[in-house]
Amino acid sequence: MRIMAFDYGTKRIGIAVTDPMQIIATGLDTIHPMHIIDYLKKYLQTEQVERFIVGEPKQMDNTPSQSAIHVRGFVNLLKKTFPEVPIEMLDERFTSKMASAAIAQSGMGKKARQSKELVDTVSAVILLQSWMSKGF
Incomplete structure (x- = not known):
């Protein structure tokens, strides 16, 4: 069974999944929040997902960020x-910055590096990958 992770945003939700053996994490898609449930229903018809991992937005002082209320709504919907x-x-915290840095180092063209969907x-x-490295 796969593990699926979400980087929730009010304009886009980045989605990643593991392989069925839960060894490798790969990017799956970027979906508008309005279409996420239909997308997941269709995906779950063909793939087994054991668990959802949802990014929790926090401030540097560990308090919830402004977008936390939207993420809670998304989690309740799931x-x-x-x-x-x-x-x-x-x-x-820092996943978007780490993603931007990884994309910049990948050698992709400027247009690809500026893609918010890719980030x-x-x-x-x-x-x-962070969740997997914790050995859950």
């Missing part, structure tokens, strides 16, 4: 729609 899939929150997807991959 719980209501997919009650059989456990959800874990994981601190997402969101890579952020979800970094979030998932």
Whole structure:
């Protein structure tokens, strides 16, 4: 079964998944929040997902950031729609900066490096890799 991670934003949600053996995290897609539930329903028809990991936005002092209320709404929607899939929150501080740095170092062209969708997807991959490295 796969693990799926989300980097939630009000304009885009970056999505990453593990392989079925849960060894490698890869970017899956970037979806508008309005379409996420339909997207997940379709995905879960063909793939088994053991757990959702959702990035938890925090300030430097460890308090919730302004976007935390939107993330909580997203988590509640996931719980209501997919009650059989456990959800874990994981601190997402610095994932976007790390994603931007990784993209910059990848040798991609300027246009690709400026893609906000790519940053969101890579952020979800970094979030998932972070969760995996903790040995859950």
